Amino acid sequence: VKNRKRPAAVANVTIKDVAERLGISHSTVSRALNDHPYTNAETKRRVNETAAALGYVANAGARTLRSAASTLIGLILPDVQNEIFSVATKVLANRCANAGYQLVLSVTEDDPSVELKHVEAFRQARAMGIIITPSPEPLEKTLALLSSTVVVQFSRRHRQINAPSVAAHGERGISAAVTHLAQLGHRRIAYLGMPADRSTGAERLLGYTRAMKLCGLAVDPGLIQLGPTRIEFARATVTSLLHLKQAPTAIVLGTADLTQGGIEALRAGEVAVPAAVSVVGFGDPSWFKLWGPGISTIGVPLVELAEAAVSLLLRQIGPHGETSGSQSQTQIVLDPFLILRGTTAPPAAAQRRP
Amino acid sequence: VKNRKRPAAVANVTIKDVAERLGISHSTVSRALNDHPYTNAETKRRVNETAAALGYVANAGARTLRSAASTLIGLILPDVQNEIFSVATKVLANRCANAGYQLVLSVTEDDPSVELKHVEAFRQARAMGIIITPSPEPLEKTLALLSSTVVVQFSRRHRQINAPSVAAHGERGISAAVTHLAQLGHRRIAYLGMPADRSTGAERLLGYTRAMKLCGLAVDPGLIQLGPTRIEFARATVTSLLHLKQAPTAIVLGTADLTQGGIEALRAGEVAVPAAVSVVGFGDPSWFKLWGPGISTIGVPLVELAEAAVSLLLRQIGPHGETSGSQSQTQIVLDPFLILRGTTAPPAAAQRRP
DNA sequence: ATGAAAGCGCTAACAT
DNA sequence: ATGTTAGCGCTTTCAT
Numbered sequence: 069v070k071n072r073k074r075p076a077a078v079a080n081v082t083i084k085d086v087a088e089r090l091g092i093s094h095s096t097v098s099r100a101l102n103d104h105p106y107t108n109a110e111t112k113r114r115v116n117e118t119a120a121a122l123g124y125v126a127n128a129g130a131r132t133l134r135s136a137a138s139t140l141i142g143l144i145l146p147d148v149q150n151e152i153f154s155v156a157t158k159v160l161a162n163r164c165a166n167a168g169y170q171l172v173l174s175v176t177e178d179d180p181s182v183e184l185k186h187v188e189a190f191r192q193a194r195a196m197g198i199i200i201t202p203s204p205e206p207l208e209k210t211l212a213l214l215s216s217t218v219v220v221q222f223s224r225r226h227r228q229i230n231a232p233s234v235a236a237h238g239e240r241g242i243s244a245a246v247t248h249l250a251q252l253g254h255r256r257i258a259y260l261g262m263p264a265d266r267s268t269g270a271e272r273l274l275g276y277t278r279a280m281k282l283c284g285l286a287v288d289p290g291l292i293q294l295g296p297t298r299i300e301f302a303r304a305t306v307t308s309l310l311h312l313k314q315a316p317t318a319i320v321l322g323t324a325d326l327t328q329g330g331i332e333a334l335r336a337g338e339v340a341v342p343a344a345v346s347v348v349g350f351g352d353p354s355w356f357k358l359w360g361p362g363i364s365t366i367g368v369p370l371v372e373l374a375e376a377a378v379s380l381l382l383r384q385i386g387p388h389g390e391t392s393g394s395q396s397q398t399q400i401v402l403d404p405f406l407i408l409r410g411t412t413a414p415p416a417a418a419q420r421r422p
Numbered sequence: 423v424k425n426r427k428r429p430a431a432v433a434n435v436t437i438k439d440v441a442e443r444l445g446i447s448h449s450t451v452s453r454a455l456n457d458h459p460y461t462n463a464e465t466k467r468r469v470n471e472t473a474a475a476l477g478y479v480a481n482a483g484a485r486t487l488r489s490a491a492s493t494l495i496g497l498i499l500p501d502v503q504n505e506i507f508s509v510a511t512k513v514l515a516n517r518c519a520n521a522g523y524q525l526v527l528s529v530t531e532d533d534p535s536v537e538l539k540h541v542e543a544f545r546q547a548r549a550m551g552i553i554i555t556p557s558p559e560p561l562e563k564t565l566a567l568l569s570s571t572v573v574v575q576f577s578r579r580h581r582q583i584n585a586p587s588v589a590a591h592g593e594r595g596i597s598a599a600v601t602h603l604a605q606l607g608h609r610r611i612a613y614l615g616m617p618a619d620r621s622t623g624a625e626r627l628l629g630y631t632r633a634m635k636l637c638g639l640a641v642d643p644g645l646i647q648l649g650p651t652r653i654e655f656a657r658a659t660v661t662s663l664l665h666l667k668q669a670p671t672a673i674v675l676g677t678a679d680l681t682q683g684g685i686e687a688l689r690a691g692e693v694a695v696p697a698a699v700s701v702v703g704f705g706d707p708s709w710f711k712l713w714g715p716g717i718s719t720i721g722v723p724l725v726e727l728a729e730a731a732v733s734l735l736l737r738q739i740g741p742h743g744e745t746s747g748s749q750s751q752t753q754i755v756l757d758p759f760l761i762l763r764g765t766t767a768p769p770a771a772a773q774r775r776p
Numbered sequence: 777a778t779g780a781a782a783g784c785g786c787t788a789a790c791a792t
Numbered sequence: 793a794t795g796t797t798a799g800c801g802c803t804t805t806c807a808t
């Protein structure tokens with residue numbers, strides 16, 4: 069009888085303690101606890117009973133050691149506040165829990181070394197799979213570690229990561245916005261977006277330039293502003309854009325954060341929207357429809373994206389562990405959709421068009 | 423040479439493999455890897471080298487099995503979308519990572535059985551601690567499991583959970599809002615909030631009734647509306663409140679979600695704010711300052727709350743594992759602050775006051 | 777249906 | 793400084 073470990077709260081009750089208490093062998097207890105086919109019903113009952121009485125809690129680590137299959141799934145995101153990632157987190161948490169997995173979350177803020185640390189930790193914990201929004205330039209070691217794991221890339225895609233991906237078709241989204249504005253008569257359309265080092269940033273920029281050309285509009289480099297996905301950046305940039313002597317009559321914002329910053333600038337400058345300038349945002353946080361006349365924006369099927377990502381991962385690792393063939397080629401790309409509300413209208417100067 | 427495990431991606435390289443390759447004992451490898459004091463520098467170098475070459479990744483489970491100390495911290499939240507919880511998630515993720523822990527996230531949506539499942543999983547994974555926003559009525563078993571772990575209650579507090587807690591002083595927050603409105607001349611002030619089954623709901627409701635009485639105002643039960651923290655509920659309720667023959671001249675919303683619903687109703691009904699009705703919201707998502715004249719609201723020190731919670735937990739489990747004395751009595755309560763913007767003004771009918 | 781025994785990968789005495 | 797050994801809690805043959 070070992071009785072000197074009261075200190076705080078211990079959970080040292082093992083399968084052996086239960087066995088000893090019952091005067092049976094610990095392997096019988098193991099079988100009883102795991103509903104092994106050949107187990108006496110009565111034994112099973114008694115085992116469960118005393119296990120509960122003793123406060124027995126299985127040791128997942130020991131189990132993993134034997135079976136090589138953990139119940140952990142890693143999620144690596146640059147940020148959790150952002151709408152797309154918070155929706156993803158919610159969806160993944162639900163789906164993983166339903167499939168019997170636990171979600172280990174890590175937030176990198178796009179710092180490659182933080183990213184590496186987390187990937188390492190996940191590998192050490194023998195996570196069954198990892199869903200990751202890779203940073204723009206992951207470290208070599210990160211790439212190596214990732215290559216020996218089941219991975220699904222979410223939202224962004226990195227060419228050196230040979231794993232399936234799920235993302236929104238950013239190019240089409242931005243294109244649709246630009247085209248819509250061009251059709252309204254706008255000629256000077258500005259684009260504010262992420263740097264092209266992320267796949268998402270590059271694609272969206274491409275969507276802008278392509279659509280401009282397709283609409284027969286000149287691409288003025290001064291109207292293309294790339295920078296950090298931060299509210300302050302958008303606020304400052306939109307403000308200066310509006311002070312240009314050849315100011316744009318419409319602005320397309322490339323992310324939800326940039327949209328917020330842009331709106332802040334517009335509000336601060338008391339700019340009439342859409343009378344003085346038209347605006348198309350990106351993403352659709354719940355308040356976009358409440359602001360002013362309602363913000364016209366590029367909606368993204370957030371839930372569907374997240375669902376696709378987990379499904380892809382779960383399919384590979386199976387509902388209880390047997391990793392099946394990899395399908396690294398899979399690339400799921402979902403279409404965004406233009407949501408027309410009140411911030412887009414023909415430009416003031418173009419009222420006299422046919 | 424075992425060479426038949428290419429299937430997908432395995433990480434079966436163990437400390438023994440490294441030892442064998444080097445012709446030394448596995449314990450030497452273990453020491454080298456862990457920077458044990460008495461280790462030959464050259465040996466250490468070679469060990470690290472071949473470990474890297476072989477793609478060795480430590481097995482955290484095995485380590486936990488020996489040392490009884492994992493690197494896991496559990497976070498149990500009813501929701502991640504909500505501002506307070508998303509901020510908490512971000513802060514905790516950062517702080518935990520810095521302290522060398524991994525954050526396992528679970529979302530309960532206040533379902534007690536889901537809550538239990540997650541607590542069980544955390545205990546099985548031998549999580550070093552749990553930060554939880556307990557559901558209104560946790561199951562017995564959940565309580566029992568929790569009592570044998572290091573726990574910090576976040577945002578909500580349950581009387582049967584004997585663990586330190588961190589929360590905002592909801593009563594004071596709501597009181598301040600009501601008092602402010604009363605001082606502006608409002609007499610019919612409505613309150614829309616959470617059910618009183620959660621500590622937060624009960625406190626905020628108390629803040630309302632107390633402040634009303636203190637201001638010498640009659641508490642009209644018809645102006646107190648409690649319900650699910652859902653946008654639709656607030657939308658419907660605010661709409662019906664405004665259709666009352668004795669409609670309120672001011673409304674206090676008890677959560678951020680309810681505030682959004684209320685705003686939606688006001689916008690849909692084209693109600694003049696604050697001319698026809700004053701509004702005070704709860705929380706301060708970034709868009710509150712952008713809507714209309716800016717939403718007056720009860721701000722909560724979100725980051726500080728989250729910081730306090732991790733600090734409390736980390737202090738108990740220590741930066742690397744030695745659980746220290748519990749301090750279950752600790753209750754950190756942080757004060758909210760009234761943010762006055764444009765949605766509050768004297769009631770139309772009271773313009774003629776002194 | 778149950779018990780005995782081995783071993784998963786690792787750390788930590790204890791030897792040397 | 794390094795090797796030997798035992799054992800953490802569990803599952804899983806292999807006997808019985």
